[in-house]
Amino acid sequence: MVDEITFIEQLQNTDTKEQAFRKLVTTYKERLYWHIRKIVISHDDADDVLQNTFIKIFRGIDNFKQESQLFSWMYRIATNESISFINKRAKEKNVDISDYHQHLTSNLSSDSMFSGDDIELILQKAIKTLPTKQQLVFNMKYFDNLKYKQIAEILETSEGALKASYFHAVRKVEQFVKNNAQ
Amino acid sequence: MNKDRKNIEAYVNNNPMGENQFSVPDDYFNAIEDNVLSKIIEEQLPGKFTYNVPDNYFENFEERLFSNAEFSKTPTKVISLKSRILKYIPTAAAASILLFIGLNIFTAKDPFNTISTDDLDSWFDENYIDYSTVNTIDFVDTDFTERNILEDDISLEDEDILEYLNTIDTSNLLTEIES
Numbered sequence: 001m002v003d004e005i006t007f008i009e010q011l012q013n014t015d016t017k018e019q020a021f022r023k024l025v026t027t028y029k030e031r032l033y034w035h036i037r038k039i040v041i042s043h044d045d046a047d048d049v050l051q052n053t054f055i056k057i058f059r060g061i062d063n064f065k066q067e068s069q070l071f072s073w074m075y076r077i078a079t080n081e082s083i084s085f086i087n088k089r090a091k092e093k094n095v096d097i098s099d100y101h102q103h104l105t106s107n108l109s110s111d112s113m114f115s116g117d118d119i120e121l122i123l124q125k126a127i128k129t130l131p132t133k134q135q136l137v138f139n140m141k142y143f144d145n146l147k148y149k150q151i152a153e154i155l156e157t158s159e160g161a162l163k164a165s166y167f168h169a170v171r172k173v174e175q176f177v178k179n180n181a182q
Numbered sequence: 183m184n185k186d187r188k189n190i191e192a193y194v195n196n197n198p199m200g201e202n203q204f205s206v207p208d209d210y211f212n213a214i215e216d217n218v219l220s221k222i223i224e225e226q227l228p229g230k231f232t233y234n235v236p237d238n239y240f241e242n243f244e245e246r247l248f249s250n251a252e253f254s255k256t257p258t259k260v261i262s263l264k265s266r267i268l269k270y271i272p273t274a275a276a277a278s279i280l281l282f283i284g285l286n287i288f289t290a291k292d293p294f295n296t297i298s299t300d301d302l303d304s305w306f307d308e309n310y311i312d313y314s315t316v317n318t319i320d321f322v323d324t325d326f327t328e329r330n331i332l333e334d335d336i337s338l339e340d341e342d343i344l345e346y347l348n349t350i351d352t353s354n355l356l357t358e359i360e361s
Contacts, residue, residue, distance in 0.1 A: 022244060029243050037233055047239075055252050116232030123228050142224060160213050167216035170223040177227065 011061045032078045038139040039082035041104040043113045049085050053078045072153040101128045126176035134169040
């Protein structure tokens with residue numbers, strides 16, 4: 001694997017762009033998919049958002065200034081695409097964004113693409129009760145094991161604020177699970 | 183061993199408060215409670231992310247992505263008219279200066295070409311030019327003056343001259359003399 005600076009140069013060079021972009025898709029498609037899937041829940045929606053994310057990356061790579069890591073920049077695009085998607089759907093259905101988040105997990109038990117047991121279903125419902133930013137922090141920390149530094153770069157916020165945000169998130173999730181697991 | 187011990191003692195004596203050169207991230211101590219408690223709570227949560235994907239979804243992803251109509255609609259780079267004009271201003275200015283200089287140099291009228299034959303005639307007629315001051319030899323290339331030819335080292339052998347003369351068709355010369 002070439003170093004990141006060389007790889008970005010290949011992505012920004014017209015002659016090598018397509019080949020380098022194929023490599024980028026192969027390398028990051030699964031990680032970005034799961035990040036998106038945790039936000040939009042449905043596989044079909046995650047597929048649409050993932051494709052849009054890569055199209056945005058392809059179109060925007062020439063303007064990537066390397067002020068953050070390539071990985072963080074792509075995660076940020078995927079996050080923004082997912083949030084925009086959710087907001088658009090909520091608007092179409094004329095419902096509040098927090099109600100729409102909870103609606104996403106309402107049919108999860110009958111979804112063939114979900115194989116969790118009851119307690120895992122409760123966990124998913126618990127996450128969807130959180131404000132959007134806390135959901136993002138929780139998913140990236142709890143499931144993806146990202147460092148606070150990486151999350152801070154993706155969400156463009158301070159590590160201290162993230163730690164507090166994550167603490168509030170896990171506490172709320174724990175409480176929800178306790179109340180609903182009986 | 184003794185030396186090591188002395189070094190350690192010296193280090194401790196110089197750092198009575200246990201200060202060191204290590205640093206911690208900003209907000210590390212402020213957020214440590216949140217951090218520790220988060221970890222304790224995490225352990226009580228039911229672990230995994232249990233969503234699935236259809237078979238071969240990731241294997242076929244690139245094929246579907248690159249055949250996506252939106253993907254092939256990568257926009258051409260749009261350059262605003264303003265930036266395009268600004269880009270060409272220095273070039274246009276340089277070209278204008280070169281054109282100005284070029285026109286002045288190459289189209290400047292040669293004063294000798296503007297003198298008509300009549301003007302020259304009238305000059306001579308009115309004796310503006312003193313013929314005696316015009317030395318015609320000055321106009322002749324000095325390489326061809328008689329003096330230079332004579333002074334040049336011409337190494338022609340008699341045999342060469344005779345050979346050259348033999349090549350000349352004298353019948354023509356005779357015909358010309360007779361006529």
